Amino acid sequence: MSTLAGRTAIVTGGGSGIGAALTRALVREGAHVLCADLDLAAAESVAAGVSGPGTATPRQVDVTSAQDLVDAVDAVVAEHGRLDLMFNNAGITFLGNTEDLTLEQWNAIIDVNVRGVVHGVHAAYPRMIAQGGGHVVNTASMGGLMAAGLMTSYVTTKHAVVGLSLALRTEAAAHGVGVTVVCPAAVDTPILDKGEIGRFKGRDFYLEGQGVKHPVDPDVLARRVLAAVADDEAYVVEPRQARIAWRVGRLSPTF
């Protein structure tokens, strides 16, 4: 996709962190963004704070609802005539020993992280084929490319997102649709502060586990993602990730 000016986009999880940064970056480039989040107030606050030639419209969307995604795509197409970019970005995580995860937690993370992406693809991809092009961007994680102990459910879902994205990419090119999967290491967003394990708060767990001092700035990541869309890259993997060996098992549950 050569230019983002005048393009239309949906960003799920747009009310916080990476989704908020993507929304800001897209608006700066002149795109019209539906900033979709379960937390409407958060989406409204992000939309109110953007600056640039584009626009951001907040909308309450629960990605676990297939209908919410269909309605969101319909709303963008009704207003702008097409949907160019679908960012399936909303996600949650659980930290902890696998034996302590409840079935409700397993189902909740699969619902948001896997079904949420499936719903976005299901709603947007046929439209993109019909209109002759578009780009799907799915936010996975470094945890979608390798194992990370004490976050088995998250790793399960993010491997699914990587698999879905790469499989879709092999079909989508024939329709002029690009697919990119984003696989960040720790990014400086509120998700890092959710959960704790033993003596580690979430943020310390992730940074320690990845052997880095600082998380990535979400605005830097967002610019990198948009460059990857422009070049139709399959993956966004930070350069430093190649140097990170996630020390599986190093953070023992009993430390």
Ligand code: NAD
């Ligand atoms: P975040 O917690 O800051 O933002 C996630 C957003 O998703 C929130 O605004 C939340 O309200 C929204 N959300 C949650 N459930 C939803 C639902 N059912 N429907 C709609 N919206 C929902 O987290 P983030 O770091 O910005 O995470 C964005 C994505 O990046 C996630 O998929 C996450 O797994 C992935 N990721 C994050 C990191 C990191 O270190 N921050 C690293 C790798 C991957």
